[in-house]
Amino acid sequence: MALQQTELRPMGKSIGRKEDPRLIRGKGRYIDDIMLPNMLYMCVLRSPYAHARIRRIDASAALAAPGVKLVITGEDLAGMNLAWMPTMAGDTQMVLATGKVLFQYQEVAAVVAETRAQAEDALQLIEVDYEPLPVVVDPFKALEPDAPILREDKEKKSNHIFHWEAGDREQTEALFRDAPVIVKQDVRFPRVHPSPLEPCGCVADYNSATGRLTFYVTSQAPHAHRTVLAMVSGLPEHQIHVISPDVGGGFGNKVPVYPGYVCAIVASLKLGVPVKWIETRTENITSTNFARDYHMTAEIAAREDGRVLALRVKTVADHGAFDAAADPSKFPAGLFSIVTGSYDFRSAFVEVDGVYTNKAPGGVAYRCSFRVTEASYLIERVMDVLARRLQMDPAELRLRNFIRKDQFPYHSPTGWVYDSGDYEKTLNLALQRIGYAELRKEQAEKRARGEFMGIGISTFTEIVGAGPGHTFDIMGIKMFDSAQIRVHPTGKVIARLGVRHQGQGHETTFAQIIAEELGLSADDVLIEEGDTDTAPYGLGTYASRSTPTAGGAAALCGRRIREKARKIAAHLLEVGEDDVIWDGLAFTVKGLPGRSVSMKDVAFAAYTNVPEGMEPGLEATYYYDPPNLTFPNGAYIAVVDIDKGTGAVKVRRFMAVDDCGNVINPMIVEGQVHGGLTEGFAIAFMQDIPYDADGNCLAPNWMDYLVPTSLDTPHWETDRTVTPSPHHPIGAKGVGESPNVGSPAAFVNAVVDALSPLGVEHIDMPIFPWKVWSILREHGIDE
Amino acid sequence: MRTYGGEYTLELPREKVWEFMTDPHRVGPCIPDLLELKVESENRFNARVKVGVGPVRGKFDLTCELSVIEPGVVMALPIKGGGMGSGVEMNVEVRLTDVENGTLLKWQCDAVISGPIASLGGRLIDGEARKIIQKVFANFQKALLAAAAEAEAAVADAAAPEEG
Numbered sequence: 001m002a003l004q005q006t007e008l009r010p011m012g013k014s015i016g017r018k019e020d021p022r023l024i025r026g027k028g029r030y031i032d033d034i035m036l037p038n039m040l041y042m043c044v045l046r047s048p049y050a051h052a053r054i055r056r057i058d059a060s061a062a063l064a065a066p067g068v069k070l071v072i073t074g075e076d077l078a079g080m081n082l083a084w085m086p087t088m089a090g091d092t093q094m095v096l097a098t099g100k101v102l103f104q105y106q107e108v109a110a111v112v113a114e115t116r117a118q119a120e121d122a123l124q125l126i127e128v129d130y131e132p133l134p135v136v137v138d139p140f141k142a143l144e145p146d147a148p149i150l151r152e153d154k155e156k157k158s159n160h161i162f163h164w165e166a167g168d169r170e171q172t173e174a175l176f177r178d179a180p181v182i183v184k185q186d187v188r189f190p191r192v193h194p195s196p197l198e199p200c201g202c203v204a205d206y207n208s209a210t211g212r213l214t215f216y217v218t219s220q221a222p223h224a225h226r227t228v229l230a231m232v233s234g235l236p237e238h239q240i241h242v243i244s245p246d247v248g249g250g251f252g253n254k255v256p257v258y259p260g261y262v263c264a265i266v267a268s269l270k271l272g273v274p275v276k277w278i279e280t281r282t283e284n285i286t287s288t289n290f291a292r293d294y295h296m297t298a299e300i301a302a303r304e305d306g307r308v309l310a311l312r313v314k315t316v317a318d319h320g321a322f323d324a325a326a327d328p329s330k331f332p333a334g335l336f337s338i339v340t341g342s343y344d345f346r347s348a349f350v351e352v353d354g355v356y357t358n359k360a361p362g363g364v365a366y367r368c369s370f371r372v373t374e375a376s377y378l379i380e381r382v383m384d385v386l387a388r389r390l391q392m393d394p395a396e397l398r399l400r401n402f403i404r405k406d407q408f409p410y411h412s413p414t415g416w417v418y419d420s421g422d423y424e425k426t427l428n429l430a431l432q433r434i435g436y437a438e439l440r441k442e443q444a445e446k447r448a449r450g451e452f453m454g455i456g457i458s459t460f461t462e463i464v465g466a467g468p469g470h471t472f473d474i475m476g477i478k479m480f481d482s483a484q485i486r487v488h489p490t491g492k493v494i495a496r497l498g499v500r501h502q503g504q505g506h507e508t509t510f511a512q513i514i515a516e517e518l519g520l521s522a523d524d525v526l527i528e529e530g531d532t533d534t535a536p537y538g539l540g541t542y543a544s545r546s547t548p549t550a551g552g553a554a555a556l557c558g559r560r561i562r563e564k565a566r567k568i569a570a571h572l573l574e575v576g577e578d579d580v581i582w583d584g585l586a587f588t589v590k591g592l593p594g595r596s597v598s599m600k601d602v603a604f605a606a607y608t609n610v611p612e613g614m615e616p617g618l619e620a621t622y623y624y625d626p627p628n629l630t631f632p633n634g635a636y637i638a639v640v641d642i643d644k645g646t647g648a649v650k651v652r653r654f655m656a657v658d659d660c661g662n663v664i665n666p667m668i669v670e671g672q673v674h675g676g677l678t679e680g681f682a683i684a685f686m687q688d689i690p691y692d693a694d695g696n697c698l699a700p701n702w703m704d705y706l707v708p709t710s711l712d713t714p715h716w717e718t719d720r721t722v723t724p725s726p727h728h729p730i731g732a733k734g735v736g737e738s739p740n741v742g743s744p745a746a747f748v749n750a751v752v753d754a755l756s757p758l759g760v761e762h763i764d765m766p767i768f769p770w771k772v773w774s775i776l777r778e779h780g781i782d783e
Numbered sequence: 784m785r786t787y788g789g790e791y792t793l794e795l796p797r798e799k800v801w802e803f804m805t806d807p808h809r810v811g812p813c814i815p816d817l818l819e820l821k822v823e824s825e826n827r828f829n830a831r832v833k834v835g836v837g838p839v840r841g842k843f844d845l846t847c848e849l850s851v852i853e854p855g856v857v858m859a860l861p862i863k864g865g866g867m868g869s870g871v872e873m874n875v876e877v878r879l880t881d882v883e884n885g886t887l888l889k890w891q892c893d894a895v896i897s898g899p900i901a902s903l904g905g906r907l908i909d910g911e912a913r914k915i916i917q918k919v920f921a922n923f924q925k926a927l928l929a930a931a932a933e934a935e936a937a938v939a940d941a942a943a944p945e946e947g
Contacts, residue, residue, distance in 0.1 A: 048901075049870065049897045104898070104902065124866075132870075132897075282903070692901070692905070693784065694895055694896070694901070696896070696897060696901035698902055698905045698906075700902045700903060
């Protein structure tokens with residue numbers, strides 16, 4: 001049950017979400033709700049070919065069509081030095097195609113008209129003369145010496161983008177040479193799409209009189225977008241006002257800058273009126289950033305008793321036509337190097353090769369902290385392969401290999417320092433809550449009857465809170481975050497943060513943090529985000545970084561206000577500053593419990609009665625650069641039954657125990673876990689973006705790319721352990737990605753476990769019923 | 784690329800079939816859902832056709848160019864065009880062989896389809912293609928037999944054409 005917000009000391013309580021009355025009554029304000037006078041509409045012409053030379057574009061018929069005001073092509077942009085733009089991974093990407101197209105649905109031209117329908121009709125009138133070129137969709141074929149070179153703009157004449165390594169090769173090889181047990185498994189994490197309910201879009205409004213561009217955009221990182229737009233467009237940064245209104249889901253998809261944004265800005269600059277561009281669902285799936293698409297091979301060297309020694313991983317990462325992956329610049333494969341997971345490996349060596357193919361560009365951290373999802377899925381799959389080889393219970397194997405709680409801070413063999421955790425406790429709670437021993441008994445009975453039931457375990461360590469400026473940046477901008485708190489005379493607060501939520505509940509959780517620090521109720525605190533004119537500079541919301549970074553900033557900013565408040569309180573209480581104690585609700589005098597002043601009293605005094613010489617007012621700003629990342633963890637268990645007749649997998653139970661450190665609002669954490677598990681379920685059983693050999697995208701809509709409904713979604717059981725982060729101001733770690741990082745392996749492990757009597761060792765996601773049915777058929781099981 | 788193929792036996796002499804299929808004026812109208820046919824020369828014609836695969840519906844403009852590879856035996860018919868942001872490129876090859884009761888027509892078509900018609904209609908495209916091809920040959924056969932019947936009627940005391 002959600003509590004009233006008026007409660008004091010609101011930290012850790014399930015307070016009702018402040019944003020919900022607005023969102024659930026349809027009173028949210030999304031990009032397409034923005035209507036400005038004289039606004040025009042833009043649509044984008046896209047390439048039917050995955051790889052083709054453009055011989056000629058003739059837009060004359062489109063320009064003559066009713067209502068059309070402007071047609072933009074790559075050549076027009078080239079004249080403004082805007083045909084290409086930088087990507088977050090340090091590559092360059094075409095805004096509109098010049099010379100050739102590199103993936104199907106690539107942006108070729110943009111039409112601006114009085115209505116959206118006119119713009120769409122006019123797209124059909126643009127004549128483009130394409131000369132199709134050989135298409136490369138398989139990243140392994142793209143690396144072959146005779147593969148067609150896709151990026152002719154690059155100096156390096158190869159489709160190979162980067163080679164990246166982490167860990168110790170020699171030590172790992174040595175351990176493998178002498179190891180009594182070695183297991184090896186190829187694993188594919190399919191190309192999936194974040195598919196936010198609201199697609200991407202923007203309204204660009206350039207005012208030629210003031211020289212100011214107001215840019216409304218579906219953005220997870222408005223400040224970073226403003227800086228990038230300033231760098232790309234040449235407009236001065238203070239003359240760009242980015243507003244990210246309510247955002248209907250981000251999941252990493254709304255971190256990059258897309259060609260449509262740039263075109264809408266160019267159109268508004270040229271025409272001097274507002275220009276709106278809203279994607280269709282197909283455009284969102286086919287051209288904005290995908291996620292995953294990793295082809296991985298892992299080997300574990302272990303002792304006979306199951307103790308793991310070393311891990312060796314080789315990966316080919318399909319990045320599509322442009323390397324637009326969302327990774328900090330120091331880590332071309334993101335945080336994939338956390339692939340040793342929750343286990344105490346003596347040594348590890350990880351290699352990743354990035355490859356260009358004729359597919360949509362991207363590689364965003366979709367509910368994933370920069371490739372942790374791939375890493376976690378891989379290690380959890382291969383640990384199960386090892387358990388099967390040793391004929392050991394997968395829970396037992398994990399318990400034997402966990403990093404123990406007295407090993408923290410733990411230095412991983414690939415160079416990370418895990419802050420805290422108690423993995424045994426978390427897994428044991430999950431095993432107990434689901435009744436693991438009884439389930440195994442039930443499974444044995446069912447197996448004897450020829451039925452297929454499986455239990456899948458996944459225990460994971462996450463790495464979130466992308467923040468320490470010494471290690472993390474996006475395009476060179478260091479990844480700290482910020483908060484600014486203003487306490488007004490009546491004790492009411494407006495606080496602004498550098499992050500930008502897309503439904504996560506920031507308006508409630510940050511209000512709770514600030515209220516807790518100031519001795520107020522969450523009702524007294526209004527949170528504002530997403531307006532670059534008012535909010536302090538921050539790097540945005542993704543990779544579960546908001547609570548670890550902006551949450552830290554909010555707490556420390558609150559404490560900064562308390563420092564000043566204490567001085568004012570001493571003045572009001574007429575005692576020395578050292579005699580004033582903060583008891584969580586008010587300032588009291590040491591040894592005199594009756595004498596106290598509340599923050600509200602202090603706030604009024606801050607504007608009416610400050611000590612002599614003190615600057616009036618009560619506000620502060622804090623830029624928080626965290627000392628380290630945070631490492632939430634969890635243990636998930638899935639129980640599945642397989643229908644022998646159809647191959648359909650029924651997830652009968654799913655137990656998720658998360659440890660995300662101190663919790664600010666348990667209800668919001670639970671909501672995050674439910675949502676992430678549903679997305680993980682979709683990835684395990686429903687989702688893939690396949691391409692045919694000609695580079696046609698075969699799942700460009702929600703008919704082919706499936707999104708689970710409430711009828712498909714299993715019932716989730718959740719629980720929690722708490723090991724606070726020792727270095728975070730409020731001991732919080734972040735949770736948004738965990739359920740999506742941890743759950744795919746639990747589902748796949750359960751299905752493989754169910755089919756293991758048939759000798760099945762691995763099945764690649766998505767586990768469609770036909771895949772399971774084919775395996776059953778192969779073994780003559782067909783009811 | 785997708786490859787389709789098949790064969791038909793036509794109870795007509797090979798020369799008659801050849802003559803028919805190398806004449807754009809007579810082959811052109813065999814295209815199903817034809818909206819407009821423009822014969823540019825004796826071996827080149829343009830066709831506008833109605834297309835519908837799944838959710839993608841609209842008109843395609845196609846350019847076809849007949850070329851003789853082995854007179855009386857093998858003919859190629861490259862077809863190129865598109866519409867609605869989609870493209871299609873087909874290479875049809877038809878080979879005629881004499882058989883006991885007439886002519887065996889063997890055909891093969893390599894098709895490259897791109898754009899929304901390939902991706903949105905992806906799951907339906909093979910079924911749709913089969914349907915279109917069946918229609919093409921049904922029309923082809925009907926027209927060919929009708930032409931043959933006319934010709935024979937013109938020669939008088941003609942025998943009624945047998946049903947194929």
